[in-house]
Amino acid sequence: MRVVVAMSGGVDSSVAASLLVEAGHDVVGFSMQLYDQRSGRESFGSCCSLDDLQDARRVAAALGFPHYIVNFEAEFREKVVRNFVDEYASGRTPIPCVHCNADLKFAHLAERAAGLGATVVATGHYARVEFDEDTRRYRLFRAIDRDKDQSYFLFPLTQNQLAAAVFPVGHLTKAEVRDHAERVGLRVARKPDSHEICFVADGDVPAFVEKELAESPHDGAIVDSEGRTLGRHRGLHRYTVGQRRGLGLSAARPLYVLRLEPALHRLVVGPREELTRPTLTATRVNWIAGHPPETPIRATARIRHRHADAAATITPDGDELAHVVFDVPQLAVTPGQAVVFYAGDEVLGGGWIQ
Amino acid sequence: VRIYLDYNATTPPLPEVIGTVTRVLTDVFGNASSVHSFGQQAKAALDEARGQVAALLCAEPSEIVFTSGGTEADNLAIRGAAEALLPAGRRRLVASGIEHEAVLSTFAALERCGWTTTLLRVGSTGIVSPAALEAAMTTDTALVSVMHANNEVGTIQPVAELSAIARQHGALFHTDAVQSAGKIPIDVKALGADLVAISGHKFGGPKGTGALWIRRGVRLVAQSTGGRQERGRRAGTENIPALAGLGTAATLAQSRLPAMSAVAERRDRLERGILSAVAGTSVNGDSSARVPNTTNISFDGIEAESLLIALDLEGVAVSTGSACSSGTLEPSHVLRAMNLPQPRTRNSLRFSLGLSTTTDEIDFVVGVLPALVARLRAVGRPALAAR
Numbered sequence: 001m002r003v004v005v006a007m008s009g010g011v012d013s014s015v016a017a018s019l020l021v022e023a024g025h026d027v028v029g030f031s032m033q034l035y036d037q038r039s040g041r042e043s044f045g046s047c048c049s050l051d052d053l054q055d056a057r058r059v060a061a062a063l064g065f066p067h068y069i070v071n072f073e074a075e076f077r078e079k080v081v082r083n084f085v086d087e088y089a090s091g092r093t094p095i096p097c098v099h100c101n102a103d104l105k106f107a108h109l110a111e112r113a114a115g116l117g118a119t120v121v122a123t124g125h126y127a128r129v130e131f132d133e134d135t136r137r138y139r140l141f142r143a144i145d146r147d148k149d150q151s152y153f154l155f156p157l158t159q160n161q162l163a164a165a166v167f168p169v170g171h172l173t174k175a176e177v178r179d180h181a182e183r184v185g186l187r188v189a190r191k192p193d194s195h196e197i198c199f200v201a202d203g204d205v206p207a208f209v210e211k212e213l214a215e216s217p218h219d220g221a222i223v224d225s226e227g228r229t230l231g232r233h234r235g236l237h238r239y240t241v242g243q244r245r246g247l248g249l250s251a252a253r254p255l256y257v258l259r260l261e262p263a264l265h266r267l268v269v270g271p272r273e274e275l276t277r278p279t280l281t282a283t284r285v286n287w288i289a290g291h292p293p294e295t296p297i298r299a300t301a302r303i304r305h306r307h308a309d310a311a312a313t314i315t316p317d318g319d320e321l322a323h324v325v326f327d328v329p330q331l332a333v334t335p336g337q338a339v340v341f342y343a344g345d346e347v348l349g350g351g352w353i354q
Numbered sequence: 355v356r357i358y359l360d361y362n363a364t365t366p367p368l369p370e371v372i373g374t375v376t377r378v379l380t381d382v383f384g385n386a387s388s389v390h391s392f393g394q395q396a397k398a399a400l401d402e403a404r405g406q407v408a409a410l411l412c413a414e415p416s417e418i419v420f421t422s423g424g425t426e427a428d429n430l431a432i433r434g435a436a437e438a439l440l441p442a443g444r445r446r447l448v449a450s451g452i453e454h455e456a457v458l459s460t461f462a463a464l465e466r467c468g469w470t471t472t473l474l475r476v477g478s479t480g481i482v483s484p485a486a487l488e489a490a491m492t493t494d495t496a497l498v499s500v501m502h503a504n505n506e507v508g509t510i511q512p513v514a515e516l517s518a519i520a521r522q523h524g525a526l527f528h529t530d531a532v533q534s535a536g537k538i539p540i541d542v543k544a545l546g547a548d549l550v551a552i553s554g555h556k557f558g559g560p561k562g563t564g565a566l567w568i569r570r571g572v573r574l575v576a577q578s579t580g581g582r583q584e585r586g587r588r589a590g591t592e593n594i595p596a597l598a599g600l601g602t603a604a605t606l607a608q609s610r611l612p613a614m615s616a617v618a619e620r621r622d623r624l625e626r627g628i629l630s631a632v633a634g635t636s637v638n639g640d641s642s643a644r645v646p647n648t649t650n651i652s653f654d655g656i657e658a659e660s661l662l663i664a665l666d667l668e669g670v671a672v673s674t675g676s677a678c679s680s681g682t683l684e685p686s687h688v689l690r691a692m693n694l695p696q697p698r699t700r701n702s703l704r705f706s707l708g709l710s711t712t713t714d715e716i717d718f719v720v721g722v723l724p725a726l727v728a729r730l731r732a733v734g735r736p737a738l739a740a741r
């Protein structure tokens with residue numbers, strides 16, 4: 001079977017490719033060029049740089065399968081970067097990785113793969129997909145390695161997308177992945193993980209957003225929840241809900257960002273106890289099964305990548321919305337982040353926090 | 355299956371060339387600038403190669419400057435002439451929009467240094483019109499640079515007419531003959547040029563070799579300084595084994611020019627085969643004034659990058675546009691300069707054949723293409739529409 005592997009040049013996708021080669025598949029490596037690499041252009045970030053593309057190429061050469069670098073500059077800009085900037089401009093805190101997965105890798109890349117006769121695309125994601133013979137549907141699960149689990153970033157995948165997705169390292173721990181890479185002699189075995197937003201140079205999100213928006217940031221007031229002015233801010237895109245550092249305020253008690261009010265250019269801050277929310281509403285909800293449950297469900301809900309999911313009752317509201325009521329109010333419910341619903345290890349669905 | 359149809363990118367070195375390079379590398383290690391017998395031996399090898407290259411161009415050996423390839427030859431021609439004519443107040447440089455990057459990027463670099471550059475529009479035939487050049491000429495034009503044959507669509511430019519126009523206006527004329535050398539006869543005097551660049555690896559020679567023909571009496575400012583090699587026009591110890599290989603390749607290329615008509619027949623067989631087997635295909639550029647080995651074909655509704663990969667996975671090597679630093683593809687600047695509608699700058703493939711391309715290989719390619727194209731067309735193409 002011909003399988004296209006999306007290769008970032010990191011150890012996870014390299015090992016994914018290696019496992020597929022060992023399983024006897026006709027592996028074709030694809031690396032996405034996401035921005036202009038010509039010299040003289042300023043560097044764009046830490047992922048999929050020329051060096052990473054080179055690493056992917058060398059891994060493919062070492063494992064003996066063809067590798068191509070495909071140009072996704074236009075798609076990346078449109079599906080990922082523009083959304084990222086727009087979200088910040090609207091006072092939300094985006095997760096570009098979700099769009100990169102659902103709108104790029106398992107959309108454009110999968111389509112390219114299909115054009116080459118490859119019905120599946122493999123990535124180095126830590127997650128698991130299984131086909132349920134009884135329901136004839138695909139199910140999405142957390143990775144075996146709970147610490148590395150990336151299922152949160154895959155919640156918008158449709159049944160068709162899951163049918164085309166293979167996650168070879170989802171059954172392994174990170175340590176096992178590195179051991180495998182070492183054993184087969186992959187040069188990326190000890191390459192450090194990437195953490196930052198990959199396309200933002202030096203992790204400086206505010207500078208990136210300002211440059212992309214091509215307009216000077218709008219400053220405004222920092223107020224408490226009673227509306228009393230406490231200070232000034234230098235643009236709402238510098239802040240996210242729950243943020244404590246960088247407010248430039250002196251107060252008797254630590255203050256946190258409670259919410260962003262883009263219409264008024266106001267940043268509302270307050271003490272930690274005001275940061276909790278008992279409920280949230282999710283929009284553009286995707287149910288992995290393909291349709292919402294008919295009655296409210298008990299599940300756990302995760303409101304950001306590094307959040308221990310919390311018990312909640314989830315009530316679908318049509319195909320698009322879901323209302324989430326936590327058993328215990330949660331800190332820093334952040335608009336623009338995803339809320340993902342789990343039943344144990346299984347991803348039931350998710351949506352965007354309103 | 356491994357079928358190579360990318361001879362315009364590079365050619366396999368001919369066995370005789372490998373023989374020459376190996377022999378000279380083994381037997382001749384002297385420095386051609388040395389006075390002693392070792393140096394004389396090296397100088398003799400170099401002289402022989404110079405004579406062989408001159409013969410390919412119908413030129414004098416003393417007019418040949420060896421370089422590291424076509425790009426360096428273009429750089430020396432353009433930068434050398436631009437600098438030499440600066441004191442005369444000639445600050446304008448003219449080229450066609452379908453030149454190789456070696457010319458276009460050099461123009462861009464000189465523009466940043468204060469020269470004015472003009473790029474001539476080219477019609478959908480891919481042929482530069484003499485009238486367009488005439489209209490672009492000014493009294494301060496130092497140099498006109500128009501390639502002999504285009505690398506992507508293979509069109510042959512009316513160099514003799516164009517060079518005459520340049521001469522009437524007192525400008526020098528350079529032609530990048532990298533894609534014509536070894537494919538069609540070159541007579542530098544008939545071309546009426548002042549400067550002609552060629553590259554060894556495009557006609558069976560080693561990579562890293564090239565030459566610039568400089569008409570006797572034309573003064574260039576050297577772009578590398580050091581020793582007095584190449585009559586002071588290109589400093590640096592000569593790569594004798596590789597240049598000897600270039601000489602052998604030049605001799606063979608000249609003797610094999612008559613065989614290029616057979617290559618043209620296979621190219622035409624390929625072209626006819628594709629046009630009839632695959633719907634929605636058309637040839638880009640003029641199909642008569644063309645080098646014999648090249649065809650450039652548009653495939654409606656597909657992305658050239660994907661078809662190139664699909665063919666490669668079947669063992670067939672072709673190309674499109676020009677690769678950028680990471681190896682991905684950019685829309686072809688040549689097809690854009692030819693004013694082709696935007697999809698065609700992204701859905702066109704170049705097939706370039708060589709003397710060793712067989713009819714069986716052509717038939718194999720024509721055989722596999724329809725299914726590959728159909729599969730690509732079957733998946734939706736929002737990616738293409740998004741552009």
